[in-house]
Amino acid sequence: MKGSLNxxxxxxxxxxxxxxxxxxxxxxxxxxxxxxxxxxxxTDEIWILFVEHVQLVLISSAISIGIGVPTGILLTRGFxxxxxxxxxxxxxxxxxxPSLAVIAIAMTYLGIGKKTAIFAxxxxxxxxxxxxxxxxxxNVDPVILDAGRGIGMNPRQLLFRIELPNALYIILxxxxxxxxxxxxxxxxxxxxxxxxxxxxxxxGIAMVxxxxxxxxxxxxxxxxxxxxxxxxxxEGWAISPGLIxxxxxxxxx
Amino acid sequence: xxxxxxxxxxxxxxxxxxxxxxxxxxxxxEICVLIGSSGCGKTTLMRMINRLIPITSGTIYxxxxxxxxxxxxxxxxxxxxxxxxxxxxxxMTVYDNIATVPRLLxxxxxxIDERVDELLNLVQLEPAQFRHRYPRExxxxxxxxxxxxxxxxxxxPVMLMDEPFGAIxxxxxxxxxxxxxxxxxxxxxxxxxxxxxxxEAIKMGDRITLLDAGRLVQFGTPEELLTNPKNQFVKDxxxxxxxxxxxxxxxxxxxxxxxxxxxxxxxxxASVAQAMREKGLNFLLVNDPRDRLKGYVTLRDLxxxxxxxxxxxxxxxxxxxxxxxxxxxxxKMLTFDIGIVVAVDNDGKLMGVLNTMTLAQVVGxxxxxxxxxxxxxxxxxxxx
Ligand SMILES: Nc1ncnc2c1ncn2[C@@H]1O[C@H](COP(=O)(O)OP(=O)(O)OP(=O)(O)O)[C@@H](O)[C@H]1O
Ligand SMILES: [Mg+2]
Numbered sequence: 256m257k258g259s260l261n262x263x264x265x266x267x268x269x270x271x272x273x274x275x276x277x278x279x280x281x282x283x284x285x286x287x288x289x290x291x292x293x294x295x296x297x298t299d300e301i302w303i304l305f306v307e308h309v310q311l312v313l314i315s316s317a318i319s320i321g322i323g324v325p326t327g328i329l330l331t332r333g334f335x336x337x338x339x340x341x342x343x344x345x346x347x348x349x350x351x352x353p354s355l356a357v358i359a360i361a362m363t364y365l366g367i368g369k370k371t372a373i374f375a376x377x378x379x380x381x382x383x384x385x386x387x388x389x390x391x392x393x394n395v396d397p398v399i400l401d402a403g404r405g406i407g408m409n410p411r412q413l414l415f416r417i418e419l420p421n422a423l424y425i426i427l428x429x430x431x432x433x434x435x436x437x438x439x440x441x442x443x444x445x446x447x448x449x450x451x452x453x454x455x456x457x458x459g460i461a462m463v464x465x466x467x468x469x470x471x472x473x474x475x476x477x478x479x480x481x482x483x484x485x486x487x488x489x490e491g492w493a494i495s496p497g498l499i500x501x502x503x504x505x506x507x508x
Numbered sequence: 509x510x511x512x513x514x515x516x517x518x519x520x521x522x523x524x525x526x527x528x529x530x531x532x533x534x535x536x537x538e539i540c541v542l543i544g545s546s547g548c549g550k551t552t553l554m555r556m557i558n559r560l561i562p563i564t565s566g567t568i569y570x571x572x573x574x575x576x577x578x579x580x581x582x583x584x585x586x587x588x589x590x591x592x593x594x595x596x597x598x599x600m601t602v603y604d605n606i607a608t609v610p611r612l613l614x615x616x617x618x619x620i621d622e623r624v625d626e627l628l629n630l631v632q633l634e635p636a637q638f639r640h641r642y643p644r645e646x647x648x649x650x651x652x653x654x655x656x657x658x659x660x661x662x663x664x665p666v667m668l669m670d671e672p673f674g675a676i677x678x679x680x681x682x683x684x685x686x687x688x689x690x691x692x693x694x695x696x697x698x699x700x701x702x703x704x705x706x707x708e709a710i711k712m713g714d715r716i717t718l719l720d721a722g723r724l725v726q727f728g729t730p731e732e733l734l735t736n737p738k739n740q741f742v743k744d745x746x747x748x749x750x751x752x753x754x755x756x757x758x759x760x761x762x763x764x765x766x767x768x769x770x771x772x773x774x775x776x777x778a779s780v781a782q783a784m785r786e787k788g789l790n791f792l793l794v795n796d797p798r799d800r801l802k803g804y805v806t807l808r809d810l811x812x813x814x815x816x817x818x819x820x821x822x823x824x825x826x827x828x829x830x831x832x833x834x835x836x837x838x839x840k841m842l843t844f845d846i847g848i849v850v851a852v853d854n855d856g857k858l859m860g861v862l863n864t865m866t867l868a869q870v871v872g873x874x875x876x877x878x879x880x881x882x883x884x885x886x887x888x889x890x891x892x
Contacts, residue, residue, distance in 0.1 A: 402595030407585035497642030
């Protein structure tokens with residue numbers, strides 16, 4: 256499920272069309288699996304789990320952003336530069352640990368519950384944000400930093416008026432990746448008693464009841480697609496029109 | 509005033525100094541041009557003045573205060589700096605770029621608005637058209653002008669300009685140079701100005717500093733560098749045609765033959781023709797009663813005629829003004845192949861005459877000690 260989700264999240268118009276066609280085909284198939292019937296009968300419960308899921312995603316992502324962006328800023332300050340690569344490598348290694356394992360490890364220390372789930376999601380969502388913040392800030396054209404310094408900006412003004420606005424596109428792209436992946440990973444929260452739509456998915460799998468499983472999987476995917484679209488809008492709104500060329504150039508990052 | 513004492517810069521990891529033991533003094537209100545081949549240390553020298561590059565040894569003073577005693581941020585806010593690579597902030601509009609320092613200094617919005625428009629006009633860009641553009645929507649030359657405007661935004665008393673007109677086409681560059689010199693004559697900033705272009709150096713500089721491999725080779729007025737190059741390097745740098753370059757430096761006023769021989773339109777044709785024959789003149793300038801140039805007559809036209817000279821006068825379309833430089837005058841002379849060009853002032857009053865002979869003498873070394881004024885050349889004054 257995560258694989259198809261990633262494809263959609265990276266998508267443009269073509270992907271939307273393919274997704275629509277698939278959705279249409281899937282609709283017919285889902286019907287045969289009892290998806291719609293189940294959903295109709297359990298709307299309230301699904302809604303509660305959905306809200307729970309959204310909470311997990313928003314809280315953990317907010318913490319990831321709150322830690323990740325400042326860490327990225329810190330790692331690109333002059334005095335930290337020599338720790339930068341080793342820190343990023345370390346984070347990269349952490350990322351190769353499967354999300355399930357992260358959740359399992361977190362559970363052995365924090366026990367069972369929402370806190371554990373959020374902790375694991377934060378850890379898992381951190382890397383794309385830190386990595387992109389570092390990449391974004393480190394790639395700001397040194398010439399404009401020089402110009403800023405030359406006209407008498409202090410380091411703080413330089414950061415907020417020059418560096419961050421210019422790095423924003425890449426930072427926001429990292430946040431988007433992190434949050435969209437987070438929607439999928441958050442389904443695993445169920446395994447540590449964190450609630451969310453994972454409840455339906457894993458129970459559905461366990462009971463070999465596709466309708467039950469889809470009642471969890473479809474809203475999860477919809478949430479991911481919506482978030483991806485919404486964050487794309489935020490980017491368009493937050494990034495200076497002056498950077499539009501860089502924007503299209505950087506869209507493959 | 510900016511004073512450098514034995515300033516040396518050795519970049520970490522190198523052993524050849526980029527700037528080597530330079531002593532330099534830029535007087536208040538003067539433009540000091542730094543010139544030299546690529547990599548000779550011009551930018552390095554300039555960036556030490558606003559502490560963007562730490563000095564290895566030596567001291568720099570601004571108004572007798574050691575720059576190391578000034579907070580670098582404070583220092584930079586009072587020194588306008590137009591960097592070589594322009595470096596406009598791509599996420600900001602032209603307006604925001606220029607307004608950056610005024611905002612740091614917490615100016616009022618209205619004052620910033622006015623200043624931005626003023627500066628855009630100054631760099632010859634239409635405010636309404638350019639104010640809200642982003643740097644990616646500007647040509648290289650336009651971006652460079654915005655860079656200069658940004659550096660000048662708060663009207664700092666000291667300016668560092670690293671090839672500020674480098675990306676601008678020759679015509680607009682001339683306009684900007686003239687504009688810049690005009691303002692400079694009023695506001696008298698202390699300016700360090702880097703250029704590759706010896707013509708620009710001669711035109712803009714009150715003093716020129718020629719650098720080679722980090723060392724100061726010669727420091728002096730443009731006149732000194734051209735007429736009295738210290739060594740072969742300076743000679744080569746200012747060019748074998750340095751005599752010609754003095755044409756940039758000298759005004760028509762300096763070379764023209766004042767009070768040239770002429771007649772009045774009311775003069776009698778026969779007497780004028782007679783006098784012209786005696787003096788061996790084929791052409792003669794004609795003035796009106798208020799001493800304004802009316803035109804010229806040729807001896808042939810006057811031959812066997814009678815009446816007033818005014819009736820035979822042909823208009824003189826090609827004139828220069830005394831404050832124009834000799835290069836313009838020479839180029840007019842060559843373009844129209846007439847071997848003479850007449851200087852008139854703004855009211856059309858006849859001021860003097862330039863011909864190939866006076867030019868040749870002035871660009872040569874032989875001009876006299878009166879600063880090139882042509883006292884020695886005989887002038888007949890009024891022919892009658
Ligand atoms: N950060 C640096 N580290 C090491 N060497 C440097 C550094 N910056 C400049 N240099 C060297 O110092 C010398 C002077 O450089 P500088 O930039 O001052 O030259 P310049 O006269 O401004 O040249 P140009 O006309 O090409 O701009 C050059 O040889 C250059 O390679
Ligand atoms: Mg340079």
